[in-house]
Amino acid sequence: KQEVTQIPAALSVPEGENLVLNCSFTDSAIYNLQWFRQDPGKGLTSLLLIQSSQREQTSGRLNASLDKSSGRSTLYIAASQPGDSATYLCAVSLRQETSGSRLTFGEGTQLTVNP
Amino acid sequence: DAGVTQSPTHLIKTRGQQVTLRCSPKSGHDTVSWYQQALGQGPQFIFQYYEEEERQRGNFPDRFSGHQFPNYSSELNVNALLLGDSALYLCASSRRTAKVSPLHFGNGTRLTVT
Numbered sequence: 001k002q003e004v005t006q007i008p009a010a011l012s013v014p015e016g017e018n019l020v021l022n023c024s025f026t027d028s029a030i031y032n033l034q035w036f037r038q039d040p041g042k043g044l045t046s047l048l049l050i051q052s053s054q055r056e057q058t059s060g061r062l063n064a065s066l067d068k069s070s071g072r073s074t075l076y077i078a079a080s081q082p083g084d085s086a087t088y089l090c091a092v093s094l095r096q097e098t099s100g101s102r103l104t105f106g107e108g109t110q111l112t113v114n115p
Numbered sequence: 116d117a118g119v120t121q122s123p124t125h126l127i128k129t130r131g132q133q134v135t136l137r138c139s140p141k142s143g144h145d146t147v148s149w150y151q152q153a154l155g156q157g158p159q160f161i162f163q164y165y166e167e168e169e170r171q172r173g174n175f176p177d178r179f180s181g182h183q184f185p186n187y188s189s190e191l192n193v194n195a196l197l198l199g200d201s202a203l204y205l206c207a208s209s210r211r212t213a214k215v216s217p218l219h220f221g222n223g224t225r226l227t228v229t
Contacts, residue, residue: 004157034217043119043205043220044158051215089157101148101209101218102171105157 002027006090006106013080014114021075021109023090028068034103035064035075036089044089048075080113087111117142119221121206127227128196136191136224140208144219147189149181150205152223158205164189165211193226201228 003026013019023033032051036044048057048064050073056065063076077084087110091103120139128134140147146165150158160173164183178194187208193200203225207218 032215036220041203041225043121043222044207044218046217046219049215049217091157101146101163101207101211101216102160102173103150103158103218104160107155107157 002092002094002104004090004092004104004106006088006109008109009107010110010112012112012114015080015082017080017113018076018078019080019111021077021088021090021111023073023075023106025071025073025092025104027092027094028071029094030068031093033064033066033073033090033092035062035073036091038087038089038108040087047088077111080111082113082115084113085111119206119208119219121204121221121224123224124222125225125227127229129229130196130198132196133192133194134196134226136193136204136206136226137188138190138206138208138221139188140206141219144208144210144216145187146209146211147183147187148207148209148218149189149191150207151175152203152205154202161191196228198228201226 007022034049035047050066061078087108089108091105148163149161152158163171167183183189203223205223206221209216
């Protein structure tokens, strides 16, 4: 059974700081890995999707890396801003479920960026 | 281009009652998945629909059932509600034939069971 763990559970940083969120998964036979953002009481917004054959993806100030063999992914946020405050969720889909819509999620990292 | 829309946004029900939640997928998407997110937890996969049939199911009892219509919209039904069913219910859509199709989520329905 795939298990996804995110560390830390919560993080508070001053504005402008670069930060790293960590995600680990137990079954390396993944199809893809996605990072999402969730604002309080809202749905999820997809930030980055990394296919199993890829090592990283970048979008603006965000960079996500994937090391499938070690079962790890990191989300790097550069020059953090108060608007980045949200919960960040990591999710994986398994190779045998190739539609990619059955995701196993971690419990998230709650990020607060202080002005 | 409308994204994933869910209705209602909030719902309060009593134990033992039944509830129906609705979802319209993003334009161009044909696959709908439902997730349950308890407070402070990550979402849990309930089931997935495409071509009007349930294709995959997570570890949820038969009290949870669904339906997909020819226009790809979907419903989630929960019978005999328990207090533990209180959660945010999220609908996600994707395009099954796309090589890379990130999930697009709606804003969810907040269900409270009293």
